[in-house]
Amino acid sequence: MTESSSESIPRPGAAAEVPAPRVYDRGAHGISRAAIDDNALKVLYRLRDAGHRACLVGGGVRDLLLGREPKDFDIATDATPEQVRELFRNCRLIGRRFRLAHVVFGRDVIEVATFRAPHDEDGDEDDGRVALSEEGRILRDNRYGTIEQDAVRRDFTINALYYDIEDFSVLDYTGGVEDLEAGVLRLIGDDPETRLREDPVRMLRAVRFAAKLGLRIAAEVEAAIHELAPLMRTVAPARLFDEVIKLFHSGAAVTCLDELERFGLFEPMFPEAAASFSDPEQGRARRQFLVESLRNTDTRINDGLGVNPAFLYAAILWAPVQIRAAALIADEEPEIPAWQQAMASVLERQVRTVSIPRRFSQVVREIWELQARLERHRGARALRLLGHPRFRAGYDFLCLRARAGDADPALCQWWTDLQERDEDGQQAMVKSGSGGAPRKGRRRGGRRRGRGKQGGQGDGQGGDGGGASV
Ligand code: ATP
Ligand code: MG
16 A cells, blocks of 8 residues: 655644654545445544544454455544534443443444543543553543544554545554554554553454454564463453453454463463363363364354354363363262252353353353253153254254264264254154164264264354344
């Protein structure tokens, strides 16, 4: 991309130390309005027509420059949230820590953020609009400023590019276009450590953007993440729930897992899973099951199929539950209560670091409970199980376990065959035990018959195909 004018356009209120933007005019970049969501364009035009500055910013600009389809379109403006609300009937204001306007068009939500000023280095808390914690974490960030100030308080250079609806140019205050062309993910500013302390979630964002977009994390950012990874423990569990979903539903979940582990970011979020993977004997196989699950999730995302957060958590925490249940059973606890206790205690400990909303944790338990039932049931009970609301998820989970050597592949195949038969065929199968019905002593031994839906290719993860819903 060629810069159309390296001269800055002086803008009123720009802080002296903020460099002038590089301006790539409409002929110098590949963003066409046809690629921008109609609703986002409507919001941009209405803000502009009301006399405000309005730009597309963040992932929308970044992904369009990369020739990718953006996940969502974020807008930055000099209008305050209250002014935005006056312009749009379909608008609600959200967030305390970071106040924003959401303009709602049915299921489509356009996020409109007012340009922010950076907080003062000296920790000046002004009049309560900005607040830092003792560790330097941003608690509130609601002081409005200029576009120049807004650019430098964003996270990565590639996320601080503005597509200006006034003249369709791309404004670059931080060298993001060059970094994008070089394939480098770089934090804005010359002190990565401070930027990560301000918001440790930026470490997870670094892993996600690098994995998803195939970027290299700049060396100084890598070094800072290695050092500050333990700060993940200070992040609110509810915020981490959202970030973990974004990581593992990015379409590059297997790479994300590798990178989280390499940086020491996985352990603070999932201490029990991490401990189970470090077992010298069984650790590898346990981790392999999670890798199989994530690979399956990546395939589904990249094929445009739905995925379910509960399935993800069921997979991450499967080894800890098995370990806990085995310990209780070894302690003479009967099998069913042992599993119930194990599931409850693993979930209860997990939510201290990364929360799992109850509507998902309930489904996690159902997926786990189905494992024993899928292993045991024959006859008419097997047919009833086909109608269980979580059958597909439980069956997919079983087949992934089979792939990782944690369940009998013949058992997965038996359930695959059962689903493929018509009613008479199913009756015949459950009565005669034919079609590869599981028999005692075949566990872990059976040969896989690689066809059909085996290996979690079904739609159990998806539910209604609507992403997070189940
Ligand atoms: P995607 O939407 O594809 O996940 P994105 O870059 O648009 O990626 P969002 O979470 O939608 O990410 O945020 C929009 C923009 O807001 C980012 O591009 C970035 O400029 C800014 N931003 C988001 N989170 C942070 C953060 N934790 N610290 C600083 N800036 C942030
Ligand atoms: Mg976005």
